[in-house]
Amino acid sequence: MNDTTGLGDDVQLITLDVNGSPYEVITAPRRTLVDVLRHDLRLTGTHVGCEHGICGACTVLVDGLPVRACLMFAAQAEGARITTVESLADSRTGELSDLQRAFTAHHGLQCGFCTPGFLMLAQGFLAERPEAAKEEIREVVAANLCRCTGYQTIVEAIDACATARRSQRPVGAEEDSCD
Numbered sequence: 001m002n003d004t005t006g007l008g009d010d011v012q013l014i015t016l017d018v019n020g021s022p023y024e025v026i027t028a029p030r031r032t033l034v035d036v037l038r039h040d041l042r043l044t045g046t047h048v049g050c051e052h053g054i055c056g057a058c059t060v061l062v063d064g065l066p067v068r069a070c071l072m073f074a075a076q077a078e079g080a081r082i083t084t085v086e087s088l089a090d091s092r093t094g095e096l097s098d099l100q101r102a103f104t105a106h107h108g109l110q111c112g113f114c115t116p117g118f119l120m121l122a123q124g125f126l127a128e129r130p131e132a133a134k135e136e137i138r139e140v141v142a143a144n145l146c147r148c149t150g151y152q153t154i155v156e157a158i159d160a161c162a163t164a165r166r167s168q169r170p171v172g173a174e175e176d177s178c179d
């Protein structure tokens, strides 16, 4: 169970499904999902920038859709499927996912602070729109902020991953990997 120091008396027990595992957390009703992920579950891959829903550094998937975890109370996520950046690499071998490798290959990061948010934005988007054209990717990427202004290479990385996935997908089959 998590450390409840500083939460006050108004706490509740919730169960969260994160990356396929159930977690019981005692939390305050207004504690945000990103704070629970980072401070209670120690999943610090999800970053915090503005805490106002602007930058997208805190993006995670909730039932497959990109969500700003700084704008959602953890209690609101009970019963949903939460996916964080920690889910992308193989948990046993540490091997990076195709999307992560594409970011590396196309230099889709500079300081890297925004990268988890962009990865999860792209992960959710490509699952919904595997046929997305580069212009569409460019529009979606504009939802998140990269203070290093590395947008061109981020778009290139996502587009390359999407293209590779499409080229390896058997005709008529659903496939989400370009390995």
Ligand code: FES
Pocket: 047, 048, 049, 050, 051, 052, 053, 054, 055, 056, 057, 058, 059, 068, 069, 070, 071
């Ligand atoms: S930290 Fe959530 S949008 Fe910036």
Ligand code: FES
Pocket: 108, 109, 110, 111, 112, 113, 114, 115, 145, 146, 147, 148, 149, 150
């Ligand atoms: S790589 Fe530095 S903020 Fe995006």
